[in-house]
Structure formats: C-alpha cells, structure tokens
Amino acid sequence: MASQVGSLYKPDDLRRADAFQIFYLAINAGVIASPLIVGTLGETMGWHWGFGAAGVGMLIGLAIYLWGQKYLPREHFGVAKTTAEPKEPMSRKDWLATAALILLIPVLAVAIVPNNQIFNAYLVWADKDFALYWGGEKLPTTWLITLDAVVSVSFLAIVAGFYRWWKTRWTEPDELTKIIIGSVFSIGGMVCLYMAAATTPPGEKIGLAWPVMFHIVNSIGLAHMLPVSLALFARLAPKQINATVIGLYYLSFFAGNSLVGWVGGWFETMPVTQFWLIHMALATGAGVVFMLFKLLLAPRLMGKAEPEDAALA
Template sequence: MDTEPIVPPRTAGARPPRGLLTLWGVEMWERFSFYGMRAILVLFLAAPAESRGLGLAPHIAAAVFGMYGALVNLLALPGGWLADRLWGSYRAVVWGGVVIAAGHAVLAVPGGVAFAYTGLLLVAAGTGLLKPGISTMVGRLYDSEDGVDRTRGEDTARRDAGFSLFYMGISIGAFAAPLITGYLGERINWHAGFGAAAVGMLIGLVICVRGRGRLPDAPRAPVRTAPAADLRRMFLASGAAVVFLAVVFALCVLCGQSAADGVIQSVTLLTIAVPLVYFVVLFRTTGLDPVDRSRLGAYVWIFLAASVFWMIAEQGGSLISLFARDHVDRDLFGWEFPTSWFQSLGPLYSIVLATAFAALWLRLGSRQPSTAAKFSLGLFGLGVATLITAGAAAAADGGRVTPLWLIVAFFVQIMAEMCLSPTGLSVTTRLAPSRFANQIMSLWFLSVAMGSALSAQVVRLTTVWSPATYFAVLATAALLCSAGVALARKRLRHLMRGVT
C-alpha cells in the first residue's frame, strides 16, 4: 500500500512561496536605484559646470557610461564566486546593497570628478555582488518548497510564474525610477537625483533585512571556507586583471593619451580579454566530447552577435539621451518634461510586450522561429530602430523634432530585444555542457559587458560624423549582422547538434 501522504489540490501552489514578495521588493527598489541613476548619468557627465555637471565632451560622457555598463556585468563574475564559495547568496545581496547605497550616497555629494567616479565604482561593485545572488535566492525558494508535485511539472510551472512576477518587479522599478530621479536631477539638482537612488536602495535593504526570516536559511547559513586551490586561482585571476589594467593604462598615458582615455582603453581590452580566455580554457578542457565542443563553437557566434546587439542598444541611455536633450521637442502642454523620462519607455514597453511575446512563442510551439532566426530578427529590429533615430537626426538638422521619433524607435528596439535577449538566455542554458553550466551563463552577461565596452569605443566616431551619419552606420552594421546570422542559420543548426 502507498503510504505517502496525499497532498490536496491546494498544495503550496495556491500562493507564492514565503519570501518571494520580500525578494520582489528588494529587486524592485534595487532596480529603481540602478535605473534611476543610469537615467541621469550621461546628462550629468555632459552638463556644463555652471549646471553643476562635470562638463565632459558628449563622446567622453557616452564612453564613461559604456565603461560603467561594462564594469557592472564584468564584476558579476567575482560577485557570483563570492556568493557561491564564501558568503552565500543572502550575505552577498545584503553587502552588495550596502555598497550600492554607499555609491549612490557618494554620487549625491557635489564633490566633482573624484566623488563621481568613486561613486560609480562602488555602485558597479555592489551590483556585481547583488545581481547574481538575488536570482539564485528566488530559485532556492522553490527548491525548498514543500507540497509541490515535481513529477507533473508543477515545480517548473510555479518556478516560471515566480520568476515572471520577480521580473515584473524589475520592470516596475525601472519604469518609475527615471520619472522621479529624472525630475529631481534635471529640475532641482543632479545630486538630489542620485540621493533619491540611494534612498531607493536603502528601502530595498530594509525590506531584505526585515524579511530575512522568510528567506531559505538566509541568516543561519554559515560563512563557508573555499578550498585553498580555489582561493589561489581567484587571487591569481584578480591579480592578473589588476596588473593588466595597470599596464594598459600606463602604456596609454605614456603614449600621450589622457587619464580618462587610459581608463576607457584598459577596461575595454580587459572586457574583451576575459571572454576570450574563458572560451580558450573551455575549448582546451580535457574530456570534452565532440558534441559539446561543437555546441561551444556555435555559442561563440551567438556571443559575438549578442555583443554587437548590446553595443548598439546600450547607446539608448547615452548618445540617444544626449540627442533627446538637444534635438527633441519636449514641450507638454506648455511644460518641458525632463529628458531622462524617455528612459521609462523601454521598461513600459517591456511590461506590455513580455507577456505578448511569451504567449506568441507558446502558441507557435514547434513552429516558432529557430534560435538563429530569432537572433536575426532581433538584430534586424535593432537596425530598423536605429534607422528611425538616424531619420530623427536628419530631420532635426540642428533644430528640434517631435518626440514621436524616439517613442517609435524605442518601441521597435524593445520588440527586437524581446526576440534576442530571452532567446539568448534560453539557448545559453541549452548549449552549455553540464559541467560548465554556470560558466557559460557568465559568458552571456559578459556579452553585455563586451557590448557596453565596444560602445565606449565607437562613440568616438561622433567627433567626425554627424548624428544622422553615425546612427545610419550603426543601423547598417546591425542589418548586415542580421543578414549574416540569417545566412549562417544552417551552419549554426549543424553546430548546435540538436539544440534548436
């Protein structure tokens, strides 16, 4: 006789697990602080000194913005290692939040360049700690859940629903943040906007600490001791990265470049070198069977295509924001709304389109486009969105254009991102050899870092090209990359070895 207790249909599945609302609140406020600061960052960097900005040239301000984006994703690697091997996810999230709040607080002090760059480094380091840990904690809520039938897919359905709710918090925080920090920063004082971002992160920290009892073993998990060999490898890798940055920076300065250019060049080269080393090490691993080796080969092309996408898409928060400041008519019933409010369009479109795209792929089922086709569609959509921006720049011709140009451009860009970004995350998990699952997922985030770093380089072209020419060239690059992925889809399908 079966002696296992019968679980009534209610089970735990009638409501989310304890702790999900806590993590939802933490992530919403953390994203509020992140996107709130990001919405006004390039405007602050490029604002003249009389407006209490740093007075950087537009292409330098955009390059610093790109460097910040690269560091946020690059520092997720050591942050994830600390969470996995030493502190545990809860401590990584808490200390990451403390460092983020400290970074925003430093930015809120009108102390000039030194305070601004110190604050950016602190926010990037704290985000690198918090970002990997909090998603892991969401998954562990479902690992420890009782009363769920895992043999009938109930666990998977509930987990997917939980992550959907979790990411809705991200979108809400990202949508609301520019409306508040943008108004404070542009209409009152830049540092008031950064201060609002600090308050947002502090609220998230309070929610995390007060709700720690609802998180799985969060406050009781002991601090672990990593094996000596792992610690030695981590110290060697960190030391090598620091030496690499110092050498490249010194060479740039000796060649007559400014300190800012030296930082940009050194971080860009490091961001390119890290994934290159990752791929070399993975391919040279002994015992890797031919199928996994072939799938890694396919992932190289996916990584490069994603890097091109992010290189162009990330400029929506930098150069396009500066273009909106100077060349878009922002009059609303006689009142000029802040430039940074355009940064709320992306999250708003994401909230609306995410469910629609998920339903579309489910409806198409086995008839939905392949991974290569979705990547090609994403790059094509990005090319179209950038062409629209080029059209706006041409129509402005030194004057101002209707905001409808950017409203439509951001809508097309988010549609493109819906094709490429979730597909990239999904195919990363499916192409990864089981022994390298976490490392391959790190590579996906490194594609964002590499795209951000490359954007810091290409923005230099704005010093020799008009905005219309610059955006038209970027659009052409995206369309050519889209065509290349489409033409190579059969080859990619062969390399993927059954992963469609």
Template sequence: MSTLTSPEKTFFGHPRALSTLFFVEMWERFSYYGMRALLVLYLVQPLTDQNPGLGIDDGVAKAIYGSYAGLVYLTPVAGGWIADRLIGLRRAVLYGGIVIAAGHFLMAVPAEGTFWLGLVAIALGTGLLKPNISGMVGKLYTEGDDKRDAGFSLFYMGINIGSFAAPLICGGLGQQYDWHLGFGVAGIGMTLGLVQYAIGRRRLHGVGDEPDMPATAAERRSMWVIAVVVVVLVGALVGLFSLLGQPPVTAVTSSVTVLILLVPIWYFWRVLRTSRESDDPRARPKVTAFIWLFLGAAVFWMIFEQSGSTLSLFADNVTNLAVTSGFSIPASWLQSINPMFIVIFAPVFSAIWLRWGERAPRTPVKFALALLIVGASFLLLIVPMSAYQDDGTKATVWWLVVVYLLQTWGELLLSPNGLSATTRLAPQGALGQFLALWFLATSVGTTVGGQIAAATSSDPVLSFAVCGGMAVAFGVVMFTAVRRINALMGEVH
C-alpha cells in the same frame, strides 16, 4: 545539489520559486536602471547649475558610460566562476545584492570620490548577482521542458517592471531635485530586493545552494594569479595611453575597452580547448554555436545599450520635451518607454512561443531578425538628427517612441531566447560561466558602442549610420548562416 524535477505550477503555470527570483531581479533592475537613467546626464551637467553635475564633455561622458556599463557586464565572468566553483548560485546572488546596495548608497553621498567608488561597487556586485540569478531560473526546469522559454520571458517581464519604474522615480528626483537623492532611492530598491530574497528562500528548495563543481586548491590559486595579472595589465594600459597623450579619464576608458575585448578571446580559447577534451562529442559544436550567438548579441547590445548615453542626450538636447508651456518632462523619463513596451509585449511573445511550440523559429533566426530591427532603429534617427543639424528643428518625442518600440521587439527576439539557449548549450559544470559569457557579450557591445559614440560625438548622424549599418550587415550574415548554426546547436532549439 537539489533541483526541482516536478515544478509546482503556482506562478502563472511555472514553479513558485520563479516568483521569488522574479521580484528580486525586479528590484535589482530598479536600482540599476534608476542610477543608469541619471548617470550620463549627471556627468555632463555643468558645475555651475543649480543642481550641479560633474561638467564632463559629452563625448567623454559617452565613453565613460560605455566602459562602466561594459564593466558591469564583464564582472559576471568572475561572478559565474565564483558561484560555480566556490559558493554556489544562491550565496552569490545574496552577496552581490549587498554590494550593489552599498554602491548606490555611496553614490548618494554628495562627494565625487564616493561617486566613483560607488560605481565600482555596483559593477562588482552585479557580477555576482546578474548571471547567477538567471542560472537559478534555468535550474527550475528539467531538460527539454517546453515551458523554459516562456519562463525566461516571464522572468524578463519582471526585470522590466523595475526598469520601467526606476527612471520615473529616480530620474525625476535626480533631475528635478538632487542627483544624489535619485542615486539613494535606487539603493533603497536593491535593499527591498534583498528582503524579498530572504523571505522567499524556502521556495527555492535548495536550488543553487552548493557549487556545481567545487574548485581545487590549485584552481583557487590560479584565480588569484589571474586577478593580479588583470590589475597589472589595466595599470600598464592606463600608463601606455597616458604616455600617448590621453587625459586620465580617457586613458582609463580606453584601457577598460582593451581589457573587455581581450577577455572573451582568452575565455573562448579556454572553453574550446576544454570542449576538445570532453567525453561529450556535442560539446565543441555547441560552444561554436554559442560563439555565433555571442557575436550577434554583442552587435545588438552595441546599439541597444546606448539608450543610457546617446539616446539620453538625444532626448535632452534634440527632442522637444515640452508638455505644456510651463512644463517639460525630464529626459530620463523617456528611458521608461522601452521597459513599458517590454511589459506589454513580453506576454504576447511568450504566448506566441508557447502556441507555436516546435514550429517556432529557431534561435539563430530570431537573432538575425533582432539585428535587422535594432539596426533599423538607429538608421531611422538619421532623419530627425539631420533636420536638427540643418536648421535647429527639434524632434518630436514620437521619434524616440518608435525607436524604443523597434528595439523592444528586437530585444524580445534576442535576449530571453538567447539566455535560454545559453543555459542549454553550456557544458556540464559550466552553467554559471556560460551565463557570464552571455552577459560578457553585452559588455563587449556596450563598450564598443561607447567608443564609437565618443569618436563620432561631433557628428551624430555618422554615429547612427555606422552603428545601424553594422547591425543590419551582421543580421544578413546570420541569416545566411542559419543552417550551419542550427546544425551546430543540434537538439537545442
């Protein structure tokens, strides 16, 4: 396998190959966030509307969104293994992009059956693409390169350029004209990303062409057994929840939630067992440190990923979106606020980390601050939500602007730095799998957040208080454990 040992500083001081990955991920995020901006709004839109949706209850829609988004970040567990052990990072990204594009085009068909099938395809394709393109970014830098964090911050800015444009284009078309038109335009975005990937292949210089640790025949058979067990387990859970009286859709979301919670427990048990047998004495402490980061990230995304559900419905139902007497902005447009702030502040944070160098706060401190900030953002919404419940007073859009600003700062403290730390804490030959686990933290947080939002749907103030309070509490816990976590991480900053 070839790696870049002397990066050519041709893309803002970073390897030129970063530009290829930057634009591929930008278009992939355009496709995903374009669909995401419409998903819950389409689910709850009445069947009798001029632009009809599926007419699903708000609470059920939040649970569906949480479980689906959880699946999007669960599938990278398999996608990382497939890349590491079977086909390599580069092919995994290519095949994943093809499946994602197909999923969006299925959702563009005005039929409920193809809509659900498209969602499944996007979840599967994202599992192949999402962890492995980040793994390729990590391989562009040598171990100990101070530019690594800055490179991930730049990569993260590319993600959010696509995320900014998507709600404006796909959201506007979907809400104002036809939902399926919006879904189709999202598919065009992923197709453009695939074209970019093919054009820029030579810049990668062989990075990710081959699997790091090819699987044996026995390991391949084991993975098929695991796949069958997962399918049987989900089917059994759906049957159990149905017997307990849950409607079919709710039974599926509950089953997915249980599966998502079981996977990291099983996975970390295996990783810890393997690290115990490793010749590297630092392997097990680093895995333990990563568990701390995993838990912190899960709590963070529990709140942050409700942007597409709880905050989207807050914008649609509680926020005054009127610009003039004859025009109101679509609620989906407000989901462009966070990526807009990312584009503004990502270079600022990147410059700060470069300027501070070794004096910058270590990753656990950044995580603790991020949790306090994102928790405060939800606690803040108790004020306008209480006023709306008391007398029907609609909130000004500035409440959501401030919330998204706080969440942006928290995201920039946690996400790019956590992603970078993951690539350095991963044991030899397990980079793709550890990056999959990093995204699995989003899966756990998102699905738990969806269940909390669904359970408290009748009392949004309680929902904001529970989620915000949990984040603040865990942020305080991480602050008290900073020295312990730093010791476990060793030389990883």
C-alpha cells in the same frame, strides 16, 4: 540564477525562451520601480533611507527565492546525493557547442550596441534636438529612459504571449530564428532614428513621433534577442560547465557597453544621419552572423547526437 532557470527545461523545450522573457520582464519592472522608490526616498528623506529601502527589497527577493525552492531541483541548492555519480566527460559535440557559444559573445556584443546607445549618445542628441515640451514646459530628458523601460516591459510580455498563442496554431520558431527576427527589428529601430534626423529641417526640433516609434520597434527587437540569447546559451552549454558558460555570456554586456562608449564618442564628429547608419550597419552585421550560425552550425548543435556522442552517453 540564469543557469537555474535554464535547467528547469529539457534541451528541446522552447518554453525556456518564455521563461527568460519573464526573467527579463521582472528585471525591467525593477528598472521602473526602483528609481521611484529608492531614488525618491534618497532625494527627499536622506541617502541612508534609499539604501535601506534597497536592502529591504533584497530581503524580500531572497525570501521569495527561498520559498520557491520547492519548484527547483534539489541539486540547485547543494543538497548532497546519497550516491556519488561519475562525472560524464565532455564529448566532441559539447566542445563544439562551447566553442561556438564563445564565438557568439562578440557578435552579441555588437548586436546590443544599437539598443544600449539609448543610455549614451541618444540622450545627448535628445536633450539637444528633441521637442521635449508639454504645455510649454520642457520635460526631463531622462524621462525617455522611463518611457523605454515601460515599453520594454510591455513588449517582453506581449512577445512572450504572442509566441504562446503562435505555438497553438503553428510551429514555434527556435531561439536562433527569434534572434534573427530581433535583429531585423533592431535594424528597424535604427531606421526610425535615421528618419528622425533626415526628415527634420535644419534648425527645427525633432518631434516625438519617430523617437516613440523607435522605442516600440527597438523594444520588440530587444524582447527577441536578450532573453532568447540567454535561453540559447542555457540550452547549448554542456551540463558539466553550464553555469560557467552562462557566466561567460555576460561578457557580451561588458564588451557591448565598451563599444557603446567608443562608438558614442563619434557623435560629435559626424552627421547624425551617418551616426545612426553606423548603428544600422552593426545590427545588420550581427544579424548576418546569427543567420550563418543557424545555417552552418545550428544543425550540428541542435540536431540528434552524433555517433561518438551517443556512445559516450
């Protein structure tokens, strides 16, 4: 589906990033809705009711997808063409783009560690040290995930709307520039967690001001990175192997979440401030590599076709 979304736009059409932000917005909206429906039914009425509701949801999604076929090119649905077309060979630029995108996968994996640590050591820390109280009652720690999902959905929409407004007045940044901006916000999110730990006296609970600021700043960074990086892969991946390269993109999540677990294991063995400084360093390192990619490789991959490529085309 990600490959289909990306192929709806011409190579230089920056609306592709907007499309993937809407794509991620829908996914994150599901993160909010599904626990409320599926989880509630499963816990209150029975396990099979929860699974049944999930099945109904998938059928609704499939019906919408089939209804939307009229908005997609016919070849997306395996419609045979009347005349066979020769398969265009991979050019030198295509191979360079493929190699560059594969090299970006571990960088993306490092870049998502600060965000995905929300679901690991961050919750352990919050359960232990956050002042999660309302009217004298302790709130469930997992409500922080609900808060993060709500904030993420909000800023996916806000960021997409912001760039639609921006491009009516100025030149819209390309995908790599947006990813670099996202890295800066990711660093800022880690600064918030560092400050939460550094400014709280020993033995006292951490107020929610810094954590809430973290969720806001980090969500702005997330809106600039995940959907936009997927748009970048969809744009640069050669059309001959577009779906395959986008499939490889998701390896960054496998590697990133493996790193989250490995790095999260350090939480119990070091000061909290040092723990979040490490995550700040990871976000900074990934941002530097994205910047180098933009300076050194992007002009060749996103510019005009080279003579050899033009001849092959």
